[in-house]
Amino acid sequence: MTDLVAFPSAAWLGALRARGTDPGFAAARRALDERLAGYHQVLPDLPVRQAGYYHDFFCPTHAVQLVFDPRQPHRHPCPVDGEVFAGEPFDSAWGWSVNDMLSDAALRAAVRHAMGAPGAAGKRAADAALTRHVLAGYAERYRTLPRAPKPYPGDYHGIACFSALDEDVWIIRLAWAAALLGDALASVDRQAIREGLFEPAREHLARVRYRQVQNVANWDNSALLTLALLLGDDAAIEDILEGEYGVRDELARGVGSDGLWWEVSLSYHYYVLAALSWTVRGLRASGRSFALEGVVREMLRTPLDLAFPDGSLPAINDCWYHISLLGEVGHGIPSAEGFHELAWAWFGQPEFGRVLAANATRTGRTTLEGLLDGADVPAAAPAGWAVERRPSRQLDDLAVLRTGELTAIVKASPRDGDAHGHPDQLGLQLFGAGGRIAIDPGTPGYGIALNDTWYRQTAAHSTALLDSASQPPASAAFTSFDGHSVTAEAQWADAVDWAQVVARTREIEWPQDASSAYAGVRMKRRLRLDGPLMTDAFEVQAPGERTIDWLLHVRGTFAGATEPAIGALAGGCGYDQLIDVRRITAVGPLAFELTAGRLTLDITPEPGEALLLASAPGNPAADRHLVVVRRRRAAHTRFDARIRVHSTGGTTGG
Numbered sequence: 001m002t003d004l005v006a007f008p009s010a011a012w013l014g015a016l017r018a019r020g021t022d023p024g025f026a027a028a029r030r031a032l033d034e035r036l037a038g039y040h041q042v043l044p045d046l047p048v049r050q051a052g053y054y055h056d057f058f059c060p061t062h063a064v065q066l067v068f069d070p071r072q073p074h075r076h077p078c079p080v081d082g083e084v085f086a087g088e089p090f091d092s093a094w095g096w097s098v099n100d101m102l103s104d105a106a107l108r109a110a111v112r113h114a115m116g117a118p119g120a121a122g123k124r125a126a127d128a129a130l131t132r133h134v135l136a137g138y139a140e141r142y143r144t145l146p147r148a149p150k151p152y153p154g155d156y157h158g159i160a161c162f163s164a165l166d167e168d169v170w171i172i173r174l175a176w177a178a179a180l181l182g183d184a185l186a187s188v189d190r191q192a193i194r195e196g197l198f199e200p201a202r203e204h205l206a207r208v209r210y211r212q213v214q215n216v217a218n219w220d221n222s223a224l225l226t227l228a229l230l231l232g233d234d235a236a237i238e239d240i241l242e243g244e245y246g247v248r249d250e251l252a253r254g255v256g257s258d259g260l261w262w263e264v265s266l267s268y269h270y271y272v273l274a275a276l277s278w279t280v281r282g283l284r285a286s287g288r289s290f291a292l293e294g295v296v297r298e299m300l301r302t303p304l305d306l307a308f309p310d311g312s313l314p315a316i317n318d319c320w321y322h323i324s325l326l327g328e329v330g331h332g333i334p335s336a337e338g339f340h341e342l343a344w345a346w347f348g349q350p351e352f353g354r355v356l357a358a359n360a361t362r363t364g365r366t367t368l369e370g371l372l373d374g375a376d377v378p379a380a381a382p383a384g385w386a387v388e389r390r391p392s393r394q395l396d397d398l399a400v401l402r403t404g405e406l407t408a409i410v411k412a413s414p415r416d417g418d419a420h421g422h423p424d425q426l427g428l429q430l431f432g433a434g435g436r437i438a439i440d441p442g443t444p445g446y447g448i449a450l451n452d453t454w455y456r457q458t459a460a461h462s463t464a465l466l467d468s469a470s471q472p473p474a475s476a477a478f479t480s481f482d483g484h485s486v487t488a489e490a491q492w493a494d495a496v497d498w499a500q501v502v503a504r505t506r507e508i509e510w511p512q513d514a515s516s517a518y519a520g521v522r523m524k525r526r527l528r529l530d531g532p533l534m535t536d537a538f539e540v541q542a543p544g545e546r547t548i549d550w551l552l553h554v555r556g557t558f559a560g561a562t563e564p565a566i567g568a569l570a571g572g573c574g575y576d577q578l579i580d581v582r583r584i585t586a587v588g589p590l591a592f593e594l595t596a597g598r599l600t601l602d603i604t605p606e607p608g609e610a611l612l613l614a615s616a617p618g619n620p621a622a623d624r625h626l627v628v629v630r631r632r633r634a635a636h637t638r639f640d641a642r643i644r645v646h647s648t649g650g651t652t653g654g
Contacts, residue, residue: 007229007232007285007286008179008180009287011287012285012286016114016115016372019370019374020115020116020371024377025374027364027365027366028365028368028371030366031367032111036105036123039101039104039105039108039130040126040130042071043130044071044101044102045098046102047095047141047145049092049095049145050095050145050146050147050151050158050159050162051092051093051096051148051160051162052089052092052094052095052148052149052150052162053093053096053150054097054162054166054445055446055447055448056089056447057094057096057447058444058448059083059085060448061078061080061083061621062080062620063619063620064079064620065079065445066079066085066090067079070101073095074091080622088149089447093447099166099170100170102138103134103170103173103177104173106131106177107173107174108368109126109127109130110127110178111180111368112124113127113128113131113184114180128181128185132189135174135178136189136192136193138160138197139192139193139196140196142196159204164204164208164209164216165220167204167223168205168216168219168222169223171198171201171223171226174197174198175198175223175230176278178230194231202227205220206224209224210245211245213245213250213254213262214254214263214418215272217250218250218276221240221250221275221279224236224240225241225282226282229285229286237288241290247276247292248291251295251296254272255295255299256396258302258395258396259298259302260396260397262415263318264398265317266303266313266314266316266330267318267319267330267331268319268420269302269303270329270339273339274333274334277339277342280293293346297347300339300340300347301351304351305395305400306409307325308407309407310324310326311324311325311326312436314429315440315619316409316411316422317420318420318422318442318446319440321441321442321443321618325358325359326362334367335359336359337367338367338369338370340353340359341365341367341369341370341374343355344375345373345375346373360377365377394481396413397411397413398411399481399486401483401485402529403530405432405532405645405647406533406645407431408428408430411424412426412476412489422461423457423461423470423472423473424471425463425471425490426463426523427461427463428463428525428552430462430643430645432597432599433595433596433598433645435594437554437555438552438554439553441460441618442455443455443456443619454577457572457574459578462552462553463551464548464639465551466517466540466546468547468549468569468570468572468575469518469573470572474491474493474518475490476491484529485529487525487526487527490522490523492520517546519543521540521541521546523540524539525538532644533644535640535641536639536641537639538638540637540638541636542635542636543635545633546634547633548633548634549631550629551629551630552627553625554599555626556593556594556595556598556599556625557592557593558592558593559593560591562584563582564581564582564583565583565612566581568612569581569612569614577616577617578614579615581612581614582612582613582614583612584612584628589601590602590603596648597645597647599646600644601628601641601643602643602644603639608633609631610631610632611629612629612630614627615627
């Protein structure tokens with residue numbers, strides 16, 4: 001066969017064309033027009049070599065993504081202070097955004113072409129030409145692109161992209177672009193694109209396919225399924241759906257009973273959902289059913305139970321900090337509005353409609369997913385949706401406690417999230433007075449040193465650590481939960497595997513005896529919420545004396561008496577990234593001013609307990625906040641605290 005098959009179906013294309021004139025999607029069409037106007041004006045040249053690692057495109061000082069300019073392959077400014085980075089690895093990492101922009105441009109141009117809005121013949125011709133330019137250009141060079149200067153360290157590499165994962169995302173868009181353009185591509189072009197791009201891409205991705213239960217495997221499956229649909233290979237479709245590490249297997253083994261993806265990061269949870277959205281869309285567009293759509297529905301529902309009252313989402317494990325049900329939920333994937341367009345259209349549950357309506361009220365109904373999947377406009381969001389109170393809930397790895405004034409999330413995971421996990425068992429996040437107070441900072445780009453020296457260390461989280469060493473992997477579980485209180489325990493094995501600790505902390509090297517601090521240690525935390533008050537009892541038992549630190553991160557200012565405590569907090573657990581370390585000398589409850597309220601921390605120090613305060617990196621790193629450290633020397637101790645949040649109105653933001 002030398003031609004692409006008829007995919008999507010005529011019925012699916014008919015529904016797309018209907019949205020091309022439906023007044024309910026006018027804002028989405030305008031947004032598409034604006035994006036494409038920019039692409040038609042400025043589009044990067046087709047790449048001359050494989051792209052580098054996206055996570056290298058970050059300022060190493062400020063932990064923020066550099067500014068991408070498609071016309072400047074060797075000049076990459078930091079958005080914080082304007083410092084310009086050039087050379088490697090930045091120039092190769094710039095290539096990630098080139099592939100991203102070109103594939104997005106081709107997809108969006110093909111969508112607008114397929115919608116066929118009346119009176120837009122000139123646009124349709126220009127869109128067809130842009131799509132053909134990108135598809136044919138990649139087909140001409142795909143087999144011969146030189147490798148990047150610092151290629152992917154292993155077999156799971158891409159050809160145009162750094163990794164096969166990046167290649168998945170890129171090729172899905174291009175395959176849909178070709179499918180939507182259809183007969184507007186000349187027969188000779190269709191054959192050249194098939195033989196020069198889609199067939200070799202499928203061969204490569206099938207050869208390096210990730211055979212584990214991992215977020216990346218879902219993208220492999222989606223890319224291979226999309227290519228099989230495009231190329232008309234029914235046998236491959238069946239294997240991708242039903243075979244080992246196929247779509248069904250990944251969902252069965254990767255999604256917990258609570259609907260959360262096992263890596264316990266909402267960015268990766270949504271990243272898996274982004275792959276599954278193309279899988280489900282492809283099956284629906286080809287007239288096929290998918291028996292596990294109910295799992296996808298529950299995966300879309302679970303984050304709603306984890307959201308803070310302002311719609312922001314907790315940044316657990318490796319996770320972008322600024323994610324929200326009213327904004328972005330990850331990088332390179334649909335926004336929350338986009339996910340809830342398809343959730344509302346596919347499943348019709350009112351809670352999905354409310355999230356969609358809340359986004360549409362803020363920004364209009366503007367997403368590409370609205371055009372691809374959208375249904376009738378849901379009812380308007382109820383007044384005050386952003387502070388809608390959802391119930392407390394225990395999940396497999398997390399528990400959420402809610403009152404009208406506070407939301408607390410505690411982590412107790414029987415698994416550590418593998419490469420994307422953080423050493424923060426029994427870690428606490430707290431929301432009150434309109435914003436996040438005790439934060440989990442999540443992660444920035446992985447390519448900078450600060451990611452491993454701070455964000456992936458225990459000191460970056462509100463939990464306990466021993467002997468200034470980060471927690472090694474442990475097993476934790478909830479032992480009680482009643483909607484007002486929760487108790488969780490973590491247990492470290494008698495012999496901690498040092499190789500595991502090194503792998504967990506990547507390239508960071510600790511003293512060889514660091515892991516022994518946790519051997520045979522048990523921790524227990526009990527939280528109770530009562531209106532604006534949270535009581536916290538944190539117990540630590542060890543076989544012998546340890547230096548035991550209890551930490552609470554606070555996004556606020558402290559006005560009480562302190563004195564310098566230079567050198568009091570040091571160590572590879574993240575303490576090396578703290579500045580302005582001070583000893584608190586104030587007597588009585590400690591008061592912190594928040595943007596829209598006050599937090600009081602009522603504690604009773606034991607004799608010999610050190611009470612310390614320091615400035616910690618936020619996310620981005622320049623957004624600093626305070627961390628309180630209570631330090632004791634003991635084999636068995638319990639830290640009791642009463643935390644009360646007083647709201648004065650307004651919001652503290654994310």
